[in-house]
Amino acid sequence: xxxxxxxxxxxxxxxxxxxxxxxxxxxxxxxxxxxxxxxxxxxxxxxxxxxxxxxxxxxxxxxxxxxxxxxxxxxxxxxxxxxxxxxxxxxxxxxxxxxxxxxxxxxxxxxxxxxxxxxxxxxxxxxxxxxxxxxxxxxxxxxxxxxxxxxxxxxxxxxxxxxxxxxxxxxxxxxxxxxxxxxxxxxxxxxxxxxxxxxxxxxxxxxxxx
Ligand code: SF4
Numbered sequence: 001x002x003x004x005x006x007x008x009x010x011x012x013x014x015x016x017x018x019x020x021x022x023x024x025x026x027x028x029x030x031x032x033x034x035x036x037x038x039x040x041x042x043x044x045x046x047x048x049x050x051x052x053x054x055x056x057x058x059x060x061x062x063x064x065x066x067x068x069x070x071x072x073x074x075x076x077x078x079x080x081x082x083x084x085x086x087x088x089x090x091x092x093x094x095x096x097x098x099x100x101x102x103x104x105x106x107x108x109x110x111x112x113x114x115x116x117x118x119x120x121x122x123x124x125x126x127x128x129x130x131x132x133x134x135x136x137x138x139x140x141x142x143x144x145x146x147x148x149x150x151x152x153x154x155x156x157x158x159x160x161x162x163x164x165x166x167x168x169x170x171x172x173x174x175x176x177x178x179x180x181x182x183x184x185x186x187x188x189x190x191x192x193x194x195x196x197x198x199x200x201x202x203x204x205x206x207x208x209x210x
Pocket of ligand 1: 024025028189190191196197198201203206
């Protein structure tokens with residue numbers, strides 16, 4: 001279960017996808033780690049993957065004006081990890097602003113960009129995701145991360161999310177709660193709303209959601 005990016009740590013290494021799932025329903029993360037279950041690749045996941053690939057191709061052709069930037073280097077599909085958080089992730093796009101020389105890496109600003117198939121504004125799960133990316137970028141590459149962008153694949157608009165101290169603290173607390181739950185194998189209560197249950201792939205394991 002450990003990531004090759006953080007070798008030698010004897011603890012569960014979560015992914016940023018787990019963080020998002022936890023916001024949706026903590027039980028999904030419990031099932032993922034505590035039941036020997038092979039999760040199928042659904043048609044929806046495949047559609048999402050193709051939409052991300054198309055977005056990346058379009059990204060290469062367009063200017064940076066959509067992000068309100070004059071100049072930046074683009075890095076696609078960036079793998080990041082944090083030994084402190086015990087978390088790994090893969091970022092759709094990272095924008096690099098500032099000194100290109102490694103000696104001046106502390107002057108560089110990184111901006112993680114996440115592509116989303118939604119018209120809605122970024123909810124807590126997306127904010128946590130961007131903050132986690134920012135924290136991992138700082139730990140992996142140095143420099144500073146002040147904000148992230150959400151790019152809607154549907155509206156082709158960009159939303160800026162400030163990566164505040166309190167948002168970062170929320171990420172630490174959520175990862176700690178996930179770790180406690182998985183390491184103690186404590187199944188959490190079902191999601192308080194039944195809406196997420198309707199299309200949940202783990203529905204057959206939840207006998208208490210009606
Ligand atoms: S069926 Fe509902 S309670 Fe069970 S894991 Fe899915 S979302 Fe959570």
